[in-house]
Amino acid sequence: MASLKKLPPGVDPRLLIKDAAKSLPQPSRRLFLRGAASLGALSMLTGCDIIDGPTAENALRVVSRFNDRIQALLFSETTLAPEYPESAITRPFPFNAYYSLEEAPDIDGETWQLEIGGLVDNKKPWRLAELNQLPEVSQITRLVCVEGWSAIGSWQGVRLSDFLKRIGADLTAKYVWFQCAEGYSNTIDMPTALHPQTIMALKFDHQTLPAAYGFPLKIRMPTKLGFKNPKYVTAMWVQNNDAGGYWENQGYNWFSGL
Amino acid sequence: MTAEAANHVPAVCDRASEPVIHPRWVRVTHWINALAMFVMIGSGWQIYDASPLFQSLYFPSQIALGGWLAGALLWHFAAMWLLVVNGVVYVTLGIMTGRFRRKLLPIRPHEVARDFVAALRGRLSHDDLSVYNAVQRLLYLGVILAGLVIVASGLSIWKPTQLKYLTAFFGGYDTARYVHFFAMSAIVAFLVIHIALALIVPKSLRAMIIGR
Known part of the structure; x- marks a missing residue:
């Protein structure tokens, strides 16, 4: 449930509104510049006479899927994202979403549960207190937004690969899908889920994760762009079909690896 | 060949x-x-x-x-694929055929200064299109180098983890964005001059289309 609440310290409301407005999906906007220039480029690019938008859009999406495969090949489970000293942490760390902070989910940590599903032996839901008892890892890494800006943050939580093993997940499955409280969702590849720096973040800078950064659970993976790092996570499914995601379905590259 | x-x-x-x-x-x-x-x-x-x-x-x-x-x-x-695959073919052939060495080298500072002044006075001849003057050599070599920088800095922004040493070479992710931007600016500045001169000397445009 969204509700009005006070901004946490370090969140600039002006930046917040600006970012939210910038990311707002507009159903009217098309992927393509309408005009002679793009049509000319298009006919040359595709090498055929078809110059209508949807066909070219499909062609670009085919290339984007090809880029997913290239990025999966480039991805190394042992290559770690650079880590930084405490002094490098960006303060205030930005809030960023397609909605304002006031509209961000306000979750009760007492009643919240992480639902587990799919190719998993033990589908028992997890309460926050239970997750907090699991061994904690920490990282200070750079969050890179698809928009281009970046910010260095400090996250603590449970290594996702450890958790997947603990719940008896089929690690040969292809994908892990996350559902979030506000309706956001995305799917990641299993190699990234098993990467040592992919964590179920329960804390930011050693404090309970603030609402702005995804309380009670954010999946933090420094090997992917920011939008692939879901916040306010409520369910996690291990599966073999790609369930897509909020931004991916609108045209952002699926793999979005760093 | x-x-x-x-x-x-x-x-x-x-x-x-x-x-x-x-x-x-x-x-x-x-x-x-x-x-x-x-x-x-x-x-x-x-x-x-x-x-x-x-x-x-x-x-x-x-x-x-x-x-x-x-x-x-x-x-x-x-x-990006078109740019990089085509660029690799171009640079490889440019080096292997000796075209770069023959057309773009040597670049001597005093010749650049002389030809630059001549260009400003409108006295630089384009009679022989097969020979580049010193300013052209500098600009063509420069834009090839800017091309290398823009591709390398672009890769370092795209893959700051998998290519983290390349990103570090450019001074880190945020700095690499500026490098990428300024390389674009340099290339656009080159294009303004390049296209203007191609229009002023139309036979150079013809040569790039039919070869002669």
Whole structure:
């Protein structure tokens, strides 16, 4: 449930509104510049006479899927994202979403549960207190937004690969899908889920994760762009079909690896 | 390679006896590159607008490509293949055929200064299109180097984890964005001069289309 609440310290409301407005999906906007220039480029690019938008859009999406495969090949489970000293942490760390902070989910940590599903032996839901008892890892890494800006943050939580093993997940499955409280969702590849720096973040800078950064659970993976790092996570499914995601379905590259 | 051989020896063809100034591989890679750069720069401007490096500078979407961030990214990461594959072919052939060495070297500072002054006075001759003056050599070599920098800095922004040493070489992720931007600026500045001069000396445009 969204509700009005006070901004946490370090969140600039002006930046917040600006970012939210910038990311707002507009159903009217098309992927393509309408005009002679793009049509000319298009006919040359595709090498055929078809110059209508949807066909070219499909062609670009085919290339984007090809880029997913290239990025999966480039991805190394042992290559770690650079880590930084405490002094490098960006303060205030930005809030960023397609909605304002006031509209961000306000979750009760007492009643919240992480639902587990799919190719998993033990589908028992997890309460926050239970997750907090699991061994904690920490990282200070750079969050890179698809928009281009970046910010260095400090996250603590449970290594996702450890958790997947603990719940008896089929690690040969292809994908892990996350559902979030506000309706956001995305799917990641299993190699990234098993990467040592992919964590179920329960804390930011050693404090309970603030609402702005995804309380009670954010999946933090420094090997992917920011939008692939879901916040306010409520369910996690291990599966073999790609369930897509909020931004991916609108045209952002699926793999979005760093 | 046969086209390059024709560049050494004045070509004797059935229809034309003029020497070939630009062998076919140069012309083909030139125009593929023109298309790739058009898409990369246009979409790059749209991507820039999502998080401008400079408060007062943004690119109106009328002159950018992609309509919004996701569209621009699709264009950018599609045209990147065209740019890089074509660029590798061009640079490899340029080095292996000796064309770069023959056409672009040596670059002597005093000759650059002399030709630059002559160019400003409108006295620089383009009579022999097969020989580049010192300013042309500097600009053509410069834009090839800017091309290398823009590709390398672009890769370091795209993959700051998998290519983290490259990103570190450019001073880290945020600095690499500036490097990428300034390399684009240098290339656009080159294009302004390059296209203006091609229009002023139309036979140079003809040579890049039909070779002579």
